[in-house]
Amino acid sequence: MSSLRHVLFRRTTPGTQQSTEQPALTRSMGTFQLSMLGIGATVGTGIFIVFSQAVPVAGPAVIWSFVIAAVVAGLTALCYAEMASAIPASGSSYSYAYATLGEFPALAVGACLLLEYGVSGAAVAVGWSEYLNQALENLFGVRIPEALSSAPEAGGVVNLPAIALVAMCTLLLVRGVRESAKANAAMVMIKLAVLVMFIVVGVTGWNQDHFSNFAPMGIAGITGAAGIIFFSYIGLDAVSTAGNEAKNPSRTMPLAIIITLGVVTALYIAVAVVAIGAQETQAFEGQEAGLAAILQTVTNASWPGTVLALAAIVSIFSVTLVVLYGQTRIFFAMSTDGLVPPVFSRVNARTRTPIAGTFITGSAVAVLAGLLPISFLAEMTSIGTLVAFIVVALAVIIRRAQNPNQPAPFKVPLYPVVPILSIIGCLWIIKDLRPVTLIAFIAWLLLATAFYFTYSIRHSRLRQAPAKEPLPVP
Numbered sequence: 001m002s003s004l005r006h007v008l009f010r011r012t013t014p015g016t017q018q019s020t021e022q023p024a025l026t027r028s029m030g031t032f033q034l035s036m037l038g039i040g041a042t043v044g045t046g047i048f049i050v051f052s053q054a055v056p057v058a059g060p061a062v063i064w065s066f067v068i069a070a071v072v073a074g075l076t077a078l079c080y081a082e083m084a085s086a087i088p089a090s091g092s093s094y095s096y097a098y099a100t101l102g103e104f105p106a107l108a109v110g111a112c113l114l115l116e117y118g119v120s121g122a123a124v125a126v127g128w129s130e131y132l133n134q135a136l137e138n139l140f141g142v143r144i145p146e147a148l149s150s151a152p153e154a155g156g157v158v159n160l161p162a163i164a165l166v167a168m169c170t171l172l173l174v175r176g177v178r179e180s181a182k183a184n185a186a187m188v189m190i191k192l193a194v195l196v197m198f199i200v201v202g203v204t205g206w207n208q209d210h211f212s213n214f215a216p217m218g219i220a221g222i223t224g225a226a227g228i229i230f231f232s233y234i235g236l237d238a239v240s241t242a243g244n245e246a247k248n249p250s251r252t253m254p255l256a257i258i259i260t261l262g263v264v265t266a267l268y269i270a271v272a273v274v275a276i277g278a279q280e281t282q283a284f285e286g287q288e289a290g291l292a293a294i295l296q297t298v299t300n301a302s303w304p305g306t307v308l309a310l311a312a313i314v315s316i317f318s319v320t321l322v323v324l325y326g327q328t329r330i331f332f333a334m335s336t337d338g339l340v341p342p343v344f345s346r347v348n349a350r351t352r353t354p355i356a357g358t359f360i361t362g363s364a365v366a367v368l369a370g371l372l373p374i375s376f377l378a379e380m381t382s383i384g385t386l387v388a389f390i391v392v393a394l395a396v397i398i399r400r401a402q403n404p405n406q407p408a409p410f411k412v413p414l415y416p417v418v419p420i421l422s423i424i425g426c427l428w429i430i431k432d433l434r435p436v437t438l439i440a441f442i443a444w445l446l447l448a449t450a451f452y453f454t455y456s457i458r459h460s461r462l463r464q465a466p467a468k469e470p471l472p473v474p
C-alpha cells in the first residue's frame, strides 16, 4: 500500500526532462507575445454576450460584479504568476501539480485542463458558426444552410464552420509558434480596438439616469452576477502553457499574466460602465447582440452590428487558436513525463512544433466541435477550470512549505491571504454549478483514473528512472 502511495505521489522537477538528442521547442516569445497570448485566450465571446444575463441579476451595480469577478480572477492570476515564475514549464497547472503533489494528482489536473482547453476550444468553435452566419447575413444577405452549420444535437448534420476554424488553427500551429503568435497578436489588436471603439462611441450616449436604481437586487444580485461574469475572465492562465517557448520565462511569464489581468480588467470595467450609461437596465434582458444593439441606438445606424459581428469572428478565432495551442503544450508536458503517449512530445526539427501531437489534438477537437453534443460538455469546462485554479493556489502554499528557501522571482503579495482567498473564491463559484455537472465531472475524473492505471503508471518516466528521493522542487 505504501508503495502504491509512493507511486501515485512520486514527483520531480518538470521542465528538466526534455531530452537533448531530440529537437526541442524554441524560445521565441517575449513579454509582449505572451501578454497577447493571455489576452487572446481571455477576451472571447464573454464580454460581448454577458450583459444580457448579468444585468437583469444585478442592475447597474453589475459594474461592481465586474470588479468582484476581476478580484477573484486576479487572486488566481497572482497564484499562477508565482508558480509560473518558480516552475517555468509548459504544462500550466498540470506541471505545478506534478512538482508539488505528485504524478497521479497531476494526471487528474491534466484531465481538468483537457476540459478547460480541448473541450472548451470545441465549444468556443461551435459559437463561431453563429457569428459567421450573422456577419454573412449582414454583409451579403446569405447564410450557410442550417444542416451544414450546426451539429446533430442542434438540428443540423455537421458544423462545418466549426471544423474549418479548428483546422485553420491547427495548420497555423503546425507551421510554427512564431507565426501563430504573430497571427494571434494581430487578432488581439483587432478585438481590443473594437472594444475601445465601443467605449468611445458608447460614451456619447451617456445618461446619468440609468444609474438611479443602482442595486435593485442588493448584494446577492451583485455577487450572483459576478459568478456569471467570471467566465469572461477565464484564460488569464493560458500564458502558463508557454513555459518552454518563452524567453526568460521566470520573468516574462508572471509579467505577462499580470499585464493580461490589468488590460482585461480595465477594459471590461470600462465597457460595463459605458454599457450601463448608454442603455437603460430593462433593455438588457434577452438582448442577443447586446453591445451591437447599444451602439446602433447611440449612433442611429446599422454599421455597429456588422463591425461587432466581425469582431466576434476575429475574437473567437484567436481564442480557439490559443486554447488549442495550450492543449498541445499541456499534452507535450504530460508526454515528456510519460503520462500520455510519446507522440505528443515529438518535435519537428524544422518547424519546432509537435506536429503529430498538434494534428491529433486538432482532429479530436474538430470532431467534438463538428458532431458532438457540446452544450453538455461545455458546462463541465467551468468546473474543470475552477478545480485547476484551486490546485494552483494549493500548489503555491505547498511549494513554499516544501522549499521555504527556494526563491521564486515573483511571489504573491500578502501570503497566505492571496492563495487562501483564491481558493475560497473558486469554491464560491463552484457552489452554484448544477449537481449534474458535478456528477459528470467525477465520472470524468474516474475515467482519468482508469487511464492512469492502464497506461500512465506503466509508462511514467519516473518508473523508468526511479528516483530514490523525490527531487527538490525549484
Ligand SMILES: NC(=[NH2+])NCCC[C@H](N)C(=O)O
Binding pocket: 041, 042, 043, 044, 045, 046, 047, 116, 117, 120, 121, 124, 231, 232, 233, 234, 235, 238, 319, 323, 381
Ligand atoms: N481557456 C479557455 N477556456 N478559454 C475560453 C475562455 C472564454 C473567454 N473568457 C470568453 O470570454 O469567451
